[in-house]
Amino acid sequence: MRLFLLPISTRRTLIYCERMHEKLASERSYLDKITNKANETWALWEKDSKSIANWKKTVTVYGNKAFKRIPFEEWGLKTVPALTAKRRKLELEGKEKVEVIFPRRFVHEERVPGILRQLATERQALHKKRMIGSIAAMPFSAPFMLIPVVPNIPFFYLVFRAYSHWKALTGSKHLQFILENKLLKPVPSSELDEAYAAGLMYPTRELSRAAPLPTQEQVDEISNIVGKQTNDGSEDVMVLQRWNGKLIAERFKLPEMEIEIERAVEQVETAIKGKEELLEEKRELERATASPDSVQTEEPADKKTPSEKFGETLREKKSDVSKT
Known part of the structure; x- marks a missing residue:
């Protein structure tokens, strides 16, 4: 089994x-x-x-x-x-x-x-x-x-x-x-490592199919980026894309796996997004109820969600990773 x-x-x-x-x-x-x-x-x-x-x-x-x-x-x-x-x-x-x-x-x-x-x-x-x-x-x-x-x-x-x-x-x-x-x-499984890294390196299934498999150095780099984005485990970060489920299922010749992955990714994405929206509402409420003095001295809040920051970091690193 x-x-x-x-x-x-x-x-x-x-x-x-x-x-x-x-x-x-x-x-x-x-x-x-x-x-x-x-x-x-x-x-x-x-x-x-x-x-x-x-x-x-x-x-x-x-x-x-x-x-x-x-x-x-x-x-x-x-x-x-x-x-x-x-x-x-x-x-x-x-x-x-x-x-x-x-x-x-x-x-x-x-x-x-x-x-x-x-x-x-x-x-x-x-x-x-x-x-x-x-x-x-x-x-x-x-x-x-x-x-x-x-x-x-x-x-x-x-x-x-x-x-x-x-x-x-x-x-x-x-x-x-x-x-x-x-x-x-x-x-x-090195195959799963490659599949996960490729899913985070490329934005679509077509690009991932056409690209060569990630090297071990690229896999390590992507894994390190994921670790940094969690802020020492305090934040939940997506590591699997919905479209990547089909590629993983194909690699292991398990077509039934695809729907299980897609369903799981959709549910976790929705949960993370809902949590991020609640945190943003809380910040907005705190800013609205803060005293004028504290509002003036307060630094502009970074409204980017952890997932958006993760995407930006990957895009910044992608060119460096591709050269290794």
């Missing part, structure tokens, strides 16, 4: 587990078959424009918006398979190795176990509570069965959320088991 530890910013990290080989139809459980059927039905609804009042496509549009609001940490844990008795035995006997791939220049190796332990344990109580809550709410969706033509959407949404929390909970417990039994093998 291969895990990928992908820092989205200097404080938030995505975990992604490479999917196991597809099971034969005869080996699939009822839950696997139901899940596959639900995915196929949803894909068909997204393309269906012939339903009455176009309700199928409308449901998928609003449903996809709701899915985007589900925390990326939950999606990441759902990729980790449940710990079955067979898998437990294979892992304890060393017959199934568990590797974690990570970019060493953007995540120090000594931090890897701690990050994984936090991802494994911090949301377990939440997933359990919300799984039970979703199940308890299912009977209250019964009146929606009376609506003609349209299926009971609230009920199926609650089923999905209960299943999603259960999957995340089992994934987190499997990850915790791996850590407690010291079965994890950290594997630093």
Whole structure:
């Protein structure tokens, strides 16, 4: 089993587990078959424009918006398979190795176990509570069965959320088991280091594709710039671009990884932007309520956000880095 530890910013990290080989139809459980059927039905609804009042496509549009609001940490844990008795035995006997791939220049190796332990344990109580809550709410969706033509959407949404929390909970417990039994093998990846550095050096996917791979000196330089921009860890700085998810997924031949990265980057960008806007509002309020004397002597505030400063620093350094 291969895990990928992908820092989205200097404080938030995505975990992604490479999917196991597809099971034969005869080996699939009822839950696997139901899940596959639900995915196929949803894909068909997204393309269906012939339903009455176009309700199928409308449901998928609003449903996809709701899915985007589900925390990326939950999606990441759902990729980790449940710990079955067979898998437990294979892992304890060393017959199934568990590797974690990570970019060493953007995540120090000594931090890897701690990050994984936090991802494994911090949301377990939440997933359990919300799984039970979703199940308890299912009977209250019964009146929606009376609506003609349209299926009971609230009920199926609650089923999905209960299943999603259960999957995340089992994934987190499997990850915790791996850590407690010291079965994890950290594997630093120079390919990830190059991909992260290229994503910060170039503004678009096309330019990154066309450019040569960053040298080790360039990777080190970009990593040092990121470290400086955090102000000794006091500020959260983005280290992964949304468009870079496709390039990383292609490099490791894992197309399913792309959407996980893009979703995580979008959520972290929104969170950082919201925090920066709140800080700016606080500064504006402090300036507005300050005494005239203090306003006159106050130096002009730097209104650039940490992310904007980071972009400027990279642009200033880029010419120097490219020459190395």
